[in-house]
Structures are given as structure tokens and as C-alpha cells.
Amino acid sequence: MAYHTSLFPRWRGISAVLLLCICQIASAKRVDESSYRYPYKNPYLATATVAILKDREQRYVWEETQHLDLELIPGRNDVYLLEGKGKLRIRYSPHPGPAPLVFLLPGFGGSAYSGAARYLAQLLTDHGFQVLSLPSPFHWNFTLGASRSALPGLTERDSEDMYRAMQSALNGVRERFHPEITRIGLIGMSHGALTAAHLSKLDSERKKIGFDATLLINPPIDLLGAIRTIEELADLETRYTERQRSNIQAYAIGTASGALRRDIEDPDYFAHWDRRLKLDDEKIRYLIGWTLRQPVGSSLYVSALVHPAMGFLRAPITWGYRSARLEEARSYDLMSYLERVLVPHLERTSKRKLGFEELVRESSLKGIAPALRDNPKVYLMHNADDFLVSGEDLTFAERIFGERAIIYPRGGHLGNLWYTQNRQDILTTLKPLLGDRSDER
Template sequence: MPRLPLLAALFGGLLFGAPALAADVPLAGYGYPLDNPFEATIASTPPELRPELPSDDDIDQADYDLKLRPEREFELPENFWPVTKLRYRLAEQDGRAPLIFIISGTGASYASGKTEELKRLFYGAGYHVVQLSSPTSYDFMSAASRTATPGLSRQDAEDLYRVMMAVRAQHPKLDVSEFHLTGYSLGALNAAFVSELDERLRSFNFKRVLLLNPPVNLYTSVTNLDRLVQTRVAGIDSSTTYFELVLSKLTRYFEEQGHIDLNDALLYDFQQSGQKLSNEQLAMLIGSSFRFSVSDMAFTADLINRRGLITPPNYPIKEGTSLTPFFKRALQCDFDCYIVEQLMPYWREKYSGGSLPQLVDEVSLYALEGYLKKSPKVAVMHNADDLILGPGDIGFLRRTFGERLTLYPRGGHCGNLNYRVNSDAMLEFFRG
């Protein structure tokens, strides 16, 4: 019996699976132009539909380093010297202002594109802004993680919280009126756990916390993304690779246009052309990007902890050592492989962990359901067609957040974060 294709399941199961509530944004009048979640995820918002934001030249910002020296059982390999300090970015207002921390998504650094866009949005609205790398990024794992084994949400939140306190301590003269917190994708899940931790420790007393496109069930979300790599793509055979196929389409597109204009509108315009990528090709592109992030995380965790799963534990790693053969091996490891081979063994050893379902519950929003239900300062913005959502996820968000959930009808995974309607709604939430 043929299995239901993943793409059909994503299209059919997310858009029309539940009745509308007051928190749902109706499709009529929303105006976001991309009704294909794969295109939205990759191409984002057409430039003319984005808000006007300050340029980097108009922002008083700088990058800073933190020497955290986290207590841990391992020493960094010799070639990790560039990331022994954690780098972050601070944009300062002239005078007293609220401060917002932004946590980046899976594998992303503090300077990633979406984090930068959010920085410009909040800075333009009068906030001090601190940009932080994801706990799953190699720089955070090297310089700030006590275990270099990300994925345990409470542990990742504790690492992030120490970073936030160190950032505040490094800028004692920064005039802050109140603290806020946000994150997108996995960074949104991290923000939820950081908020709950702060509820107990009271170091920041965050006034408002906004979760942008968070995974509900972390295992479901990463499984959805992992499966996109397995999509069957027409035109790919033993003599033509996926990347050759995409490159040939781009070449023909540029020939038709007569020039190469690498600007923000490129992907959107490309998808309106005759060379547009199919849903299957878009799915593989999204899945490939995620696989690179996961492979980088698995490789870094294995190398730092000397587990010997990817890099032999006694292999001499020096500044000039080529790591390419080991990273190729890491590309064979999806998120399920990382969980089975690294995360679960560590969890069971250090925390007397149990089964996979127990781990999934512990690292997902389920673990915070009681806190999130009763905390009026925490809200969610999500998309009904988000690729990372699975059956029951939207229902959980509705039951847990009620009117604090804003559900947009389209946008894919974080594709509409820079749509001006969404941007206005974000600012309105933080202004109260």
C-alpha cells in the first residue's frame, strides 16, 4: 500500500484541521501573498510588503565577547580557539529604554538574517536589543554550554540565562527600564523555558515574552524537517544531483532576466518565473538546510565530548587538521540519530532519564503547560500552515494560550515574520 506523501499530509493536515477562534486571523484581508508554505518558508516576504526599518548605519551597535568558563567535564580541542568566547550583539538606544533579548533558531548565530531583521524592528521602536546565538550553534556549544549536548530544554535555558546575566553585568551603565524576551523557531521554545526559569529566579522579571513559530512537540517538528530530505524529486538520477538541477534552473532564470540582481526579492521573483522550483524541490532545499544544522550540532557535540561516534576519540585535532571527512560522516546523522546516539544516553546517565516519549514530553512545550496557561505575559504567534506543526499541535496552543495565541492562515515556517502586519502585531504586544 503506498504511503501518503509527506507533502500532501503537510498541505492537507495543517490548513483546515480545526475551527477558527477569536485569536485566528482570517484569510480574507490578511494580505500575505504566498499561499505555498514551502515558498513562504524560503522566500519570506516581498520587500515592498515589509515595514520600513532603520539601516545598520542608523543603529548604535557593536559585537562583544563573553569569557564564561562554564563548569564542565571536557576541554575544548585545540582548533576551537576562535570560539572560546561567546560573541553577541548589542544595539543601544540613547538613554533609558526597555531591553529585549532575541534567541536565534536552530543552529543559527546571533547575526543570522531573521535575528537581524527582528533587531532592526525592535531598535526602530525604541528598544535596546541583545542578539543571542542558539544553544544548538557551534559557538554557543563551545563557549557557553556546560555539556555541549543541546536538546534538553531546561538545561539549554539555564545556559542561556547565565549568558543573559553575564551580558547585563558587562554593561552596568546601560539604562534599562524593563526586560522583554522573544525567539523564533527553536529559539521560541528556548524562550518559553527561559521565561519559566526567570519566574523562579527573578533576575529579569520579564514583562512580556513572545514565542514566534515555536515547536510544540520538538520531536514531531524535527521529524517533519528531517523527512523533507527524503522527498523524491523528479529529474534527479544517478547522473544529475539535486544541486545541479537547482543550479541549472537558476542559470536559465538569470539568462532570461539578462542580469543577476542578488537582492531580497530574488527568491520571490524566481518563484514567479517559469524556472520556479516545485514543491518537492523546495521541500528538499528546506530539509537539506536543516540537515546541515543538525549535522553541525552532532559533529560538534561528538568532537567536544570525545564520544567517538563521528570523530575517533584519540584522533589528534589541531588547528590545521582537516575535519571534512568527519563532517561528511556527520551528514549521515539526522536528528533521530543525534537523539539516539548522543542525547538520550547523556540524559539517562546524568538525569536518570527513561523512555523516548518521556524525553519528548520533558523537552517540549508540554512540560510547561501549567505555567503557560496561567502566565498572561507569554504569547504565541504561529502559522496554520507551518511545516513544523503536527497533529494536535494547534489544539494544544489554543487550549494553553487561548486569546494569547495569534494564528495566521499562511506564512509557512517563519516566512511572514517580516511582513508588516506581523511586525505591527509584535510591537503592539510588547507595548501592551
Template sequence: MTPLPRLLACCLLLLLPLAHAAPPTRPVPEDPLLATISGVAAEGGLLPADDVPTVEYEYVRYPWRPVPDVLWFAGTMRYTVAAQPGAAPLAFVIAGTGADADSSSMRTLRRALYQAGWHVVTVPSPTHASFIVAASQRSLPGYLFGDVDDLYAVLQDLRERLAGQLQISAVDLVGFSLGGTQAGLLAARDAQEHRLGLRRVVLVNPAVSLWNSVSRLDALLEDNIPGGLAHFDVFVDDIFERFAAVYSSSEDMTFDAEFVFHTLGRGRQASDAIGALIGAAFRLSEASMLFVADVMRDAGFLKPAGYPLQTSDSLSGYLRVSAGVSFRDYVRRFLLPQVQRERPALTLDRLIDESSLMQVGGFLRRSPDIGVVTNADDIILGRDEVDWLRTTFGRRARIHAHGGHGGNLARPEFLADVIALLGAPRTEVAHASH
């Protein structure tokens, strides 16, 4: 197997723990990297996934806009709806970086909110290929001003679509990770324009500064590969061989944080390797985002401008090149020049400032119906940013000691905080006894 497929396989393994529940009594790992990948999927009394009546729909915001042949798979944006049998508040849920509407984090939040009595609509991240192709005006993922523009328009469209199907008593908003940052900015927009009429908003594991958070994730990859990025292929081969050997030697092996820790070794060595894997998973998501944006805008960054890629063309070379571009380089070399076509006076520093919750800090501080649930050891936050969240949100900040980035998302106590901040009473619904 070549290094690229090995990298894909390793990152797939990294995501598996969310699908394999650890015992609910097992504590969240105190190591934030281990906690992040453990994704302790303790159901905590939630309805099984099959008991949540979920329907997937397709959406295209610009049906007249041609879809490049090579992006045929992303021509429609898929979103999911879990509808209550009667009147209920509607919760929109925005996915994190690179994730679709049915990712593991979205399924977790959908089950929790549905059981608590909400209609639930999950939407993909504006950094997901289908959103970039089918729903984004500019096709410039990571430009938060544009991402929020797109999300605001899409959510309005979806609410209008659902108005004839659901009895909606109120509209709430939840965002996870980058989706949490976008939810905060969306709340500020809606407070001015009132087109959604948002009642309550909860930011789950948000980035405070997008630039700072992605810099930390880039560093996990760049700083934790023995010998540096020049030895990236060797690192991937070594990790894959370790996983394959251990996983194939035991039929009842559960792929969880303990498995990863034992496979990679003890102490600093294991932590470094886990950090590099988390960084690699983020880099792959970023590489896909960059490729799709480049094709949609015909920008000539990865492929020659004007060259129409076909479905039969091999994309491995483009993915390999794009995987070598850090998010910081994406912003400097691709995003900023593209945005400057619309805003010639925009500087890098201004773009970074606009990609932060701090730009709406005053609004968040005085808004009693907006809360945050996160972890003090979230790997995408600095201590100063955790302090900023605590100070800005006050009693509306529920900050857990451990969990890394989303590692305790499915924990009952974490989900209870999300529900409490949304404020609707826990109601008995007909399906609960099924």
C-alpha cells in the first residue's frame, strides 16, 4: 500500500472510536490528545440511532450553476431532518470542519436533541465538499464572513422548506467545533436582521480564533513527526503497520483510546504519534477543502487554470500536493488573494481578526440566550482563550476539566449542559416508549 492510502486508512482508524462505545463508567482520559481521539461514545440513556426517525434530503442553492465533472459526487448538499410528531422547537445543528450532516458528532447531537423534544436539522460544514459546490456563493471555505453569509441563507431556505412539514414553535441553533464559531457569528447576524428569529444558541467546543486553532492543529502534524515533515511517509507507514499488526492479532479488540495508547507505546512517544495523527486527519480535511475550492473557482492554485479535470483523471497527485499545504499557507497564498478580488484593501491581519469570536465579544457578553459548552483542555484553544470564553459567557459557560476536542461530546453530563443552555424543558414524546 502506498503512503497516501495508508494515510487515509490511519485517519479512518482515528475516527473509529466514535462508532465503538467505551463503557460509560470509564473516565474521560486526562491526556487531552487521548481524550480527543477516544470519543467516548457513552450513550447515557439516549435512544438508539435507529429509533430516531431521520430523513435525508438534498439541497442545491444554485441549480443553474454547472458542477465540474470531477466534483460530480458533491453536486448536492445533503441535510438530515428528525421530526417530532407534533409542535416542537426546531434546532439547526452545524457540523465541524470537513464534516457532513450525518457525521458521528452530528448523530450524537441529533439523538440528544431529538430525545429532549426538538425537531432536529443537521447541516454539513461550509468546509465540506458538498456545501462548497452546492451551497456556497463564493466557494471560499474558511472565509468566515462568506461562510456565515452562506449558512444564514441556507438555514432560511431550509426553514421555509420545512414550514409546511413541521409544527415549529421556535428556532434554536447549535454548532460544533468550527460550526460553533460560525453559530456565534450567525447569532450576531440574526440579532440585527431577525430573518431566522433565533431563540437560543449553544456553541459546542468552538474555536475562539480560527487562525490560532488551525495553527495548533497544523503544529500537531508538523512538530510531532520524527525527523520532520520530510519523513512523513515513513511515519505513516510505521503507524499503519503497528495498527494493522495489533488489530489483526485480536478478534475482540476494541478500537479505543486504550488500544491506540498500547499500540503506539508509552509516554511521550505515544502522545507525539497521536498528535501527529490528529494533525494528519485535519490536514486531509483541509486538503480536500482546498482542492474543491480551487476547482470551483478555477483559480490555478493546484491545477492549471482553464484545465477541465475529468472523472477519469487521477486525483492522488493533487491530494498529495494539497496535503502539503498548511492552513496558514492556504490563507496566505489562496484565500486572501481570492478575497482581495472582492475587497482589495483587506489585509492578512484584518482577515485573521474577522475570523474570531472576539469580533462579536460584546454581543456575546450581553446576550443571555447564548451559551458555550467546552473543555478546559480543548486542544484547539489556548488557556487565554478558555479564560476569554469563561469571562465572556459567565454563567452561560459550561467548561469541563477534561475531554480534549469533542472527546466527551457523547457523555451524559456534557449533553445535559447543551440541553440546559437551550432551555427547553425535557418532554415526554410518543416515541420514547417504543
């Protein structure tokens, strides 16, 4: 049988590409379940442990937190009913002497002072890093103080605003505290990891900051799928009366508060959470969905005050009466916000028609896959039982990141941040930042 010889080079090229993909999948690190001693096999229960993350009660002198308020957008400090609140609030955790600085981005709607952000900042400062924490694009303070549109949700645009805020924060820290910064890293958690992924692409193009290492922890991969899962969780509220919802929330807050009064250095701090949080799976799932939905209303409330003429919200509001407007804002979930507020606004203000699915696709991690694949300084940590990702998502992540990805068998969504092996892997990933400290910036 005769073969056309010109086909062989093409097939060799395709074979090389396939081999590369196979090698990348094979080289991604899947942590063996039998050796991973994380105690909670229920992903929702595991996720609930994030609620009791905090920094250590006893602190070293150099770890005293510093706070900075940055005025980034003229006029935002004078918005009606939000007067004096328009500066971006950031948190700086110093370390003495020459040390790398790590930017830290919390999960969806989190502030620079959220429990998980404080916990990771403490871990890093304990091991030779200084940390600069910023709020999520969906935190009301970022919406008011740093989002030029005051309408978050388009990741590319949010990342532009975050990048600008990070540069101002870095300059503010340098001018006020005069730190000796050797290298610069970036960690993002959950939605903050999605933002961090886009920031890594932006920084590789513009080189205004220079990230020497970026770690993405539990980012959503198929953003639309993650949004739908969040809505399914939040919609569980329809199974309960308003009084029942209030009781569930009050019980969970009380249980978490009881844990937070203990010293996190206690070996039993995270133990027996399944017995302490006496809620069934459905109630825990409802609480997770409720928690992830809250930031949308707070952010939209601010957006409507920044843009009163656009009529995003119609309930009356005055100095003495705000509850109706807050209730209207909180009626929005993420899907309805994107479809009814953000997409129509973008269609009115941009030169091209941007549909909902196109917006989500452009805002996803998959939308910048080539940049992530080609950047050896970007790393991933994820969990196989994270309910915001699918097996297909994780296969995609392994193919893109290769040996730069670690996939754990358990932990839910961010629920194993505190576990010994995860803590060590975070530090190992960032260890190159602690290398030769002589090349100070």
C-alpha cells in the first residue's frame, strides 16, 4: 500500500502534541487517598471548616498588622449614603529584614480581613514572608473603592482594577513602611484564584509588578457550572421558612463563634467538627449557598448608589430608611445579577453585543488557558471532591498545568487549607521566593 509521504511530518507533529498532553496529564500530582489523612470525607462538612479559620492569638512583635486606606477613584468617598467609605481597605502583615512579599486575594466577596486570608497571612509571615491582602472584587469595599465601573463580574475588567489597586498598595507600603522586598508572589483562593490567574496573564504582558510565583487554590474552572452549583445550593432556602432559615444561620454562627474563642494552636481545634456542627447535609449545603450569595446583594447595593440614574434598584432609600433597598439588592443571586444588570450594562456601554454565555466564557479560567499553560510560574492546588468543579474540569487543569498541579482526594472547597500537608505544600510552592535574597527589588 502506498502512503503519501507528505503526511508523515504532519502526523509526527500531531503525535508530538498528543505525547506532550499525555505527559502533562501523567506528571500532574494526584495525592493518593490512602496516604492523605485529612479527616473529613464529606466535602460540604469539610468546606464548613473555613468558617473557623483565623490567625493565631499570640503574635510576634513584627507580625503586628498594619492597615492602609487607599483613595483610588476621585469622588467615591463622597457617594450619597456612603460618605467617607470610598477608600480601599488593605491589610499588610510585615516581616523584619529582607523578605519576599506575597499578595493575597480571598474568596468570593471576602475582605482583606476574612478568616481564611488572616490564616494564610499568619502562615506565611511565620515562614519568612510579608503579606499584602486585598478584598475580593465582589466585596462592597472593592466595588466602591477600586472598581472603576462599580459593577464587578467581568473578570478581565475586574483584574485590570485589581492590578491597578495592587500597584497602589505596593507603593503605599513602600512609602509608609519601607520594607525590604526581595521577590513578589501572589496567592488567590476560590474566586480570588480566578482573579489571580487573570492577573498572572496581565502581569506577564505589562510587567508592572513582576510575580515570581502565583498559586491558585481551588479556582472555579468551568465558571458557568460553578455559578449554577452555587445557585442550586442557595435555592435550598425555599425548603425552609424564614424563621427556620434564621435559626439555622444563628446556630451555625454560634457554633463557629464558639470555636473562634479557642486558640487555633490547640491540636484539637479542627477535630470533631462533624460532632460540633450538628447539622445535616442539606442544611450545611444551604448555608454554603447562602454565604456565597450574600456578597452579590452588598455589591449591587453599592453599585446602585454609585450609579443612581441607571435604576438598577428601584426601592426608595434615604438616610433614615434603607431596609427596602437592602432587601431588594439581596434578592439578586449571582446569575440574575449577571443576566439582568451586568450584561445589559455592558451592551449599552460597549461597542459590541456581549451575551451572557460569552461574558462567562471570557471571565473563566478556560478563556486564558494558553497563557496559564505557557507560564511556568503559575501553580495550582485543587480537590477532587470540590463540588464547584467536575472530573472533566480537573482533567483540563491537569492538562494545562502538568506537574505544576496538585490534586488532593478530599477537602471540599477550600476546606483543607488548614491541614498539615496542604500547609506544607503551600510553603513548598512558594519556597523559591525565599531563595537568594540578595537580588532585592
